[in-house]
Amino acid sequence: MTRGRSIATAAARRLLAAVAVLFGAATLAFAALELIPGDPVETLLGPATTASPAVRRQIAVEYGFNRPVLVQYLDFIGRLLRGDLGQSYQLERPVSSLITGQLGPTAQLAGAAIVLAVLAALFSAVATAGRRPALRAAAIAGELLAVSIPTYWSGILLLTAFSFQLRIFPVAGDQGLAALVLPAVTLALPVAGVLGQVLREGLEAALAEPFVVTARARGLSQTAVRLRHALRHAAVPLLTLTGWLTGTLFGGAVLVETVFGRPGIGTLTLQAVSSKDMPLVTGIVLLSAAVFVAISMLLDLLYLAIDPRLRTS
Amino acid sequence: MTALVDLPSAPTAAVQSPRPRRARPSAPVLAASAVLVLLVLVAAFPGLFTGVSPTATNPVDALTAPSGAHWLGTDELGRDEYARIIYGARPSLLIGLSATVLAVAGGALLGLAAALGGRLGDSILMRLVDVLLALPQLMLALLVITVLGPGTVNTAVAVAIGLIPGYARIVRAEAQVVRRSGYVEAAVGLGLRRRTVIARHILPNALGPLLVVATVGFGAAIITASGLSFLGLGAQPPSPEWGAMLSDGRNYLAVGWWLGVFPGAAITLSVVSINLVGRHLQARFTRRTA
Numbered sequence: 001m002t003r004g005r006s007i008a009t010a011a012a013r014r015l016l017a018a019v020a021v022l023f024g025a026a027t028l029a030f031a032a033l034e035l036i037p038g039d040p041v042e043t044l045l046g047p048a049t050t051a052s053p054a055v056r057r058q059i060a061v062e063y064g065f066n067r068p069v070l071v072q073y074l075d076f077i078g079r080l081l082r083g084d085l086g087q088s089y090q091l092e093r094p095v096s097s098l099i100t101g102q103l104g105p106t107a108q109l110a111g112a113a114i115v116l117a118v119l120a121a122l123f124s125a126v127a128t129a130g131r132r133p134a135l136r137a138a139a140i141a142g143e144l145l146a147v148s149i150p151t152y153w154s155g156i157l158l159l160t161a162f163s164f165q166l167r168i169f170p171v172a173g174d175q176g177l178a179a180l181v182l183p184a185v186t187l188a189l190p191v192a193g194v195l196g197q198v199l200r201e202g203l204e205a206a207l208a209e210p211f212v213v214t215a216r217a218r219g220l221s222q223t224a225v226r227l228r229h230a231l232r233h234a235a236v237p238l239l240t241l242t243g244w245l246t247g248t249l250f251g252g253a254v255l256v257e258t259v260f261g262r263p264g265i266g267t268l269t270l271q272a273v274s275s276k277d278m279p280l281v282t283g284i285v286l287l288s289a290a291v292f293v294a295i296s297m298l299l300d301l302l303y304l305a306i307d308p309r310l311r312t313s
Numbered sequence: 314m315t316a317l318v319d320l321p322s323a324p325t326a327a328v329q330s331p332r333p334r335r336a337r338p339s340a341p342v343l344a345a346s347a348v349l350v351l352l353v354l355v356a357a358f359p360g361l362f363t364g365v366s367p368t369a370t371n372p373v374d375a376l377t378a379p380s381g382a383h384w385l386g387t388d389e390l391g392r393d394e395y396a397r398i399i400y401g402a403r404p405s406l407l408i409g410l411s412a413t414v415l416a417v418a419g420g421a422l423l424g425l426a427a428a429l430g431g432r433l434g435d436s437i438l439m440r441l442v443d444v445l446l447a448l449p450q451l452m453l454a455l456l457v458i459t460v461l462g463p464g465t466v467n468t469a470v471a472v473a474i475g476l477i478p479g480y481a482r483i484v485r486a487e488a489q490v491v492r493r494s495g496y497v498e499a500a501v502g503l504g505l506r507r508r509t510v511i512a513r514h515i516l517p518n519a520l521g522p523l524l525v526v527a528t529v530g531f532g533a534a535i536i537t538a539s540g541l542s543f544l545g546l547g548a549q550p551p552s553p554e555w556g557a558m559l560s561d562g563r564n565y566l567a568v569g570w571w572l573g574v575f576p577g578a579a580i581t582l583s584v585v586s587i588n589l590v591g592r593h594l595q596a597r598f599t600r601r602t603a
Contacts, residue, residue, distance in 0.1 A: 024444035035460050148584040150536045152543045152556070153577025156563060160570050251451030255540050259563070269452075270544055273459045281459050285452060292447040 014300065018293045023077075025289035029282040030076050036278065040065050043276045044089045085286070086279040088272075095283035098268065105174045106264035109256070110249040112180055113187035118242060120188065121195035125234075126226050129203035139196065146193030151252055155186040155259035172261030183260045187252050191245045198241055202234030209233070235306050243299045247292040250284075338593055345589035352583055356402040365393045367400035367553045376569045386571040388562065394571060398579050401553035406583065408469050408547065408554075409535035415473035416534070417527050420480025421520055427481065428488035428519075429511065439485070442478040450475035451537060458546050465554075468547035472537045476530055480523055487519035494518075525598050528591035532584040539580055555580050 036043060040063070041056050051059075060066045064075065079086065085095035124143075128136040162182060163171045170179045206212070207230050215225045253266035265284060272280035304310050338346070355362055371391035379386040385394035427438040445453060450472075457471035491497060492515055500510045539556030541547040548554035550561060555576040562572025 020440065021444055021447050024440065025447060028444055029456070032456055032460050144585060144588060145581075148532065148536075148588050149581050150540060150543075150556075150577065150584075152540055152559060153581060156559065156566065156573040156577060160566050160573050164567050164570070247447075248449040248451075251449030251455075254451060254455065255543065258544060269455060273455045273546065276459055278459065281456060285448060285456055288449055288452050289444075289447045292449075 014297060018297060021293055022289055025286055026077060026080055029285050030073055033278045033282060034069060085283040088277055088280045090275045090277045095279050098280065099283055099287060102263060102265050102268045105262060106253050106266060108180060109183055109187060109253060109264065112184035113191065113249060114246050116184055116188040117191035117195055120192040121199050124196045125199035125203050126223065129200045130207050143193040143196045146189045149189065151186050151190065152255045152259050154189055155256055158182045158186060174262045183256050183262055187249060187256045194245065195238060195241060199234055199238050202237055203230050206230040206233035232306060236303060239299060239302055243295045247295055250288040250291065342589050342593045345586035348582060348586040349590060352402060352406065355399055356406050359400045359403065362399045363396045365396040367397040368392065368551060376565065379571055385575045386569065388572055389565055394575055397553035397558060398575055401555045401558060404465065404548050404552055404554040405539055406535065408465055408538040409531060411469040412472035412534045412538055413527055413531045415469065416476035416480055417523060419473060419477040420523060421484050423477065423481035424484025425488055425516065427485045428492065442481050445478035454537060454541060458541065463546040465548050468538055468541045472534050475537065476534065483523050483526060484519050487522050488515055491515050491518045525595050528594055529588055532587035532591065535580065535584055
């Protein structure tokens with residue numbers, strides 16, 4: 001019973017920490033909004049405007065810019081709690097519907113990229129950890145290159161080769177699977193590089209453990225030992241990193257979606273940043289913080305599944 | 314309340330396979346060092362490497378493929394691509410470098426303040442770092458650009474703010490180890506002033522690991538900074554900044570492949586070299602606690 005209670009306490013603390021981070025991110029976004037130099041009405045109307053002072057006053061009242069900062073802040077938090085992210089300045093639609101409308105293509109892109117990256121890292125690390133020196137050196141060089149190439153260049157190279165020269169994949173858009181291949185590979189490259197490096201290191205450490213000799217003595221093949229025994233030991237750091245990198249894909253998507261002319265959260269972000277559409281930027285920032293928090297809570301559960309030692313302590 | 318995820322404070326620290334502590338630089342590391350020296354020379358004295366102006370337009374020669382006259386071809390305005398890449402080294406590398414320096418200074422300040430500023434200061438600063446770490450670096454940089462507006466200086470500040478939370482954590486962890494060390498105790502026992510102990514003993518020793526991490530971080534900063542220019546938020550078009558050049562060349566991929574290839578190759582060559590040298594330093598100087 002005490003164990004059950006301690007798990008409940010741990011879960012409650014975890015949840016509290018998650019809420020604190022989201023609250024912090026919301027406060028940060030609000031502070032950023034307040035820090036923008038100049039009149040928010042000016043930002044809202046854009047540079048070329050002929051709005052009269054009366055119209056400006058009316059806009060200020062409508063958006064509540066004329067109220068004290070503290071009241072605006074409490075109102076902002078209150079609306080967030082009700083799931084209201086506000087109105088986009090430029091597109092004049094609710095931020096939440098704009099975001100949900102663009103979430104699909106980005107989720108597809110990020111999901112495909114993370115699956116590709118994990119598969120590539122697993123394959124390269126299992127095949128080359130502590131064996132096949134020539135192949136191992138080639139994999140290490142490939143990973144160094146993968147983490148050093150900016151996605152906005154690898155994307156352009158892939159486009160030039162496969163879309164403009166060979167004409168295998170479409171140049172832009174999000175129509176169908178063919179249009180997903182090049183962007184997903186581009187976004188996956190740096191992630192695969194980092195994961196491959198860390199997984200090889202973990203596998204090589206695990207392969208030096210005595211249990212590997214025992215497993216081999218029982219007649220398991222090299223690869224079977226790796227997949228069934230060593231991999232589980234190397235999996236926790238891999239998982240931590242995969243979760244963290246998945247969170248960063250929102251940033252990567254801004255560049256990749258721009259290169260490939262895909263719609264999505266990244267394209268929406270760039271549009272919002274370029275036009276200083278603060279409610280939209282705030283909404284996207286909160287979304288990426290929420291995704292990060294959700295992933296890290298999911299990871300905690302997965303650690304328990306992978307490492308039995310964590311279940312007993 | 315602990316941090317949400319055990320972030321790898323130095324993701325690449327665990328990457329190197331164990332090797333002898335005083336490893337000789339390998340051939341690739343030596344080659345990378347040579348490339349870095351060359352890049353510094355190009356950035357400092359671009360005039361030594363080309364006599365052609367990076368901004369001289371020549372409509373007659375627009376979009377010509379690489380040849381003897383134009384080694385790397387010309388762009389849509391007939392500007393020499395090779396001259397532009399040479400002159401682009403300075404803005405491209407300088408934004409990344411300023412961002413890294415700013416981030417090291419900011420990270421050191423925050424980390425020291427957290428480690429030495431008492432429990433309340435520590436928990437406030439570290440909760441702030443937790444929040445900042447919940448946002449992808451590029452997202453944080455974009456938030457800063459929205460507030461400050463586009464431009465090269467603002468890009469450097471934005472990239473730095475994206476890096477600061479991770480760096481602050483490293484310095485805090487190191488400073489906490491160092492402040493409990495014998496020599497700090499001895500310095501305090503000798504009656505040195507608190508300020509002197511921090512400046513002479515804690516700071517230099519807590520900063521070392523960060524400088525090693527920042528070497529690899531410099532490469533990442535170049536990628537992010539040029540990425541912001543690629544998005545049109547950093548260095549603006551007439552500037553031969555490599556990211557801005559790629560953004561420009563992207564519109565001519567069907568007729569001028571070289572415009573999409575060479576500026577990116579310049580970025581990648583720089584970052585690969587920085588990473589190779591940075592990891593060598595890391596393998597050599599990182600304290601192996603495990």
